[in-house]
Amino acid sequence: MNPIHAHKDKLSPNGLIACPTCDALHKETDVPIGMAAKCVRCGHTLLRPRKSAMTQILMLAATAFVLMCAGIFFPFLELQAGGRITRSSVFDAVLAFSDGVMLPVAILLGALIIVVPLVRFMALIYVFAPMSLGHYPARYAPQAFRLAERLSPWSMAEIFIVGVGVALIKVTGLATVLIGPAFWAFCGLVVVTVLKDTFMCKLTVWKTLENRRLS
Amino acid sequence: MENTGKPASVLTARAAGLVGCTRCGRVHDQGVAFCLRCGSALQSRDTLALQKVWAWWWAGLIAYIPANIYPMLRMTQFGRPHESSIMGGVIDLAQHGDLWVAFVVFFASIIIPIGKFIAIAYLAWSVKKGIRTRDVGRLHMYEIVEFIGRWSMIDVFVVAILTxxxxxxxxxxxSPGIAAFSFTVSVVCTMISAQSFDPRTIWDTEKETPRV
Incomplete structure (x- = not known):
């Protein structure tokens, strides 16, 4: 990106990009597909357009949504000891904190592991499905995309999976542990989420949303 | 395009009398309240950022103290209760020979939170003082803090799964101990503290941009 240097005249805001992390101004240029434009001052990636990124993000968000649904309701760990078997699902883990003073923690865990990721995937599908299948974005697409972005630090499915790993090792001495289908669904979810985040260039998405807006 | 050239000569949106959107990068004239592209509220600099950062920082620190003193998890084996705090859990794991897992838990629940408190305090202090050294280094520090903070939740998840x-x-x-509650509060507060920080202020100096 070309930086803007000290200027005497009043600049017009059109055709400029301000780096979201350091506020440095750049001239907006067309970035070829597969290339990345970085901020000259802080190195933050401004634009990184990819070929058919919309469809890829849509497919990955839909996959993540299905995996998430499977992950919630199937058992993720089974414990065998002394002839007894206990199965627990993600739901049970959330409900572990549900008595007394711990109730707020249960609600928070439910939000972080289940609700936030689900809402995020639904918002992304809502934003990208109309644009990738047709051309114009849906009516409240900017609001939905803003919600998805704001929720992203609070979506903790991948951290939960590492927690499962640690818990498995703590338990192995006490009982036989079998890994249920939900565990694999969550592992798949982690991979899909990482891919989705690398494909998605926020500034390009916002520009596309603006350009294709129904006026 | 990639190399940093002469960073001092770069013009910021604020210095040019414009406002940049932190969500989508669109530039507006000063005085526009909401971004025309993405609808986010526009602010040249968040003038209350440091106050918010410190308020959440202290809340997080206060909650972190009981999180380390009280038991995280209460285990009853053959009728004998055994309570373990965060550090106790790490020592238990290490004594069982699971050094690697002990290290992961130690890193996530002790090193990350303490490192985060120090890093956020340093960033807020350096911005307040208008220190302009190692700007990119400080930005990377901020990005690491933002990225890694969520991982402290591991220990709470482990307690939930075990229960x-x-x-x-x-x-x-x-059964979960009371420390699980205060630890969760501490992680959430420090995450909000880090999110309240305005990284654009890392580059501001007194001369270029009068601080309000």
């Missing part, structure tokens, strides 16, 4: 798995009818039962 769900080891129920009443087993030889061993587990």
């Amino acid at each position: 769900a798995l080891l129920q009443m009818d087993f030889i061993v039962t587990v």
Whole structure:
């Protein structure tokens, strides 16, 4: 990106990009597909357009949504000891904190592991499905995309999976542990989420949303 | 395009009398309240950022103290109760020979939170003082803090999973301790503290941009 240097005249805001992390101004240029434009001052990636990124993000968000649904309701760990078997699902883990003073923690865990990721995937599908299948974005697409972005630090499915790993090792001495289908669904979810985040260039998405807006 | 050239000569949106959107990068004239592209509220600099950062920082620090003193997890084995704090859990794991897992838990629940408190305090202090050294280094520090903070939740998740798995009818039962509550509060507060920080202020100096 070309930086803007000290200027005497009043600049017009059109055709400029301000780096979201350091506020440095750049001239907006067309970035070829597969290339990345970085901020000259802080190195933050401004634009990184990819070929058919919309469809890829849509497919990955839909996959993540299905995996998430499977992950919630199937058992993720089974414990065998002394002839007894206990199965627990993600739901049970959330409900572990549900008595007394711990109730707020249960609600928070439910939000972080289940609700936030689900809402995020639904918002992304809502934003990208109309644009990738047709051309114009849906009516409240900017609001939905803003919600998805704001929720992203609070979506903790991948951290939960590492927690499962640690818990498995703590338990192995006490009982036989079998890994249920939900565990694999969550592992798949982690991979899909990482891919989705690398494909998605926020500034390009916002520009596309603006350009294709129904006026 | 990639190399940093002469960073001093770069013009910021604020210095040019414009406002840049932190969500989508669109530039507006000063005085526009909401971004025309993405609808986010526009602010040249968040003038209350440091106050918010410190308020959440102190809340997080206060909650972190009981999180380390009180038991994280109460385990009853053959009728004998055994309570372990965060550090106690790490030592238990290490004594069982699971050094690697002990290290992961130690890193996530002790090194990350303490490192985060120090890093956020340093960033807020350096911005307040208008220190302009190692700007990119400080930005990277901020990005690491933002990225890694969420991982502290591991220990709370482990307690939840253990409680769900080891129920009443087993030889061993587990229930969460009060520290799980305060630790969660501490992680959430420090995450909000880090999010309140305005990284654009890292580059501001007194001369270029009068601080309000």
